[in-house]
Amino acid sequence: MIIGAHSIIYSRSPEADRAFLRDVLGLPSVDVGDGWLIFGLPPSEVAVHPSGENDVHEFYLMCDDVAAFVAAMEKRGRACSPVQNQGWGLLTQVTLPGGGKLGVYQPRHARPKPVSGPASASRPARRKPRARPRARRAARRRG
Numbered sequence: 345m346i347i348g349a350h351s352i353i354y355s356r357s358p359e360a361d362r363a364f365l366r367d368v369l370g371l372p373s374v375d376v377g378d379g380w381l382i383f384g385l386p387p388s389e390v391a392v393h394p395s396g397e398n399d400v401h402e403f404y405l406m407c408d409d410v411a412a413f414v415a416a417m418e419k420r421g422r423a424c425s426p427v428q429n430q431g432w433g434l435l436t437q438v439t440l441p442g443g444g445k446l447g448v449y450q451p452r453h454a455r456p457k458p459v460s461g462p463a464s465a466s467r468p469a470r471r472k473p474r475a476r477p478r479a480r481r482a483a484r485r486r487g
Contacts, residue, residue, distance in 0.1 A: 357442030387458035
């Protein structure tokens with residue numbers, strides 16, 4: 345039923361932020377027309393947190409080493425906030441060229457297994473290979 349997730353980052357400078365995702369973070373993309381890029385992401389997860397209001401959503405990227413991420417961003421001239429230990433993970437924010445901030449964290453919580461995509465879900469089960477007629481006759485003679 346669900347084949348993936350589509351996240352949106354709103355930006356005052358979308359071309360610059362798209363270039364950042366493509367050139368700095370190295371995310372693969374497809375151009376769906378007029379330079380409008382859709383980026384591929386690694387496996388993701390979603391959580392539901394309690395709130396006093398609805399329609400409030402957040403987007404974070406995850407990494408396996410937040411200190412290495414911050415160092416890599418510094419080498420590329422991108423500012424990151426100081427790393428904060430949130431208990432559930434080590435969190436920083438990288439400032440995008442358009443001025444927005446993107447949360448990046450190293451998770452410390454358990455991770456769910458990724459959902460397999462539609463290609464594997466719709467792939468028919470492999471059938472047992474049929475015995476060749478000669479092999480079946482030989483088996484009947486032995487049995």
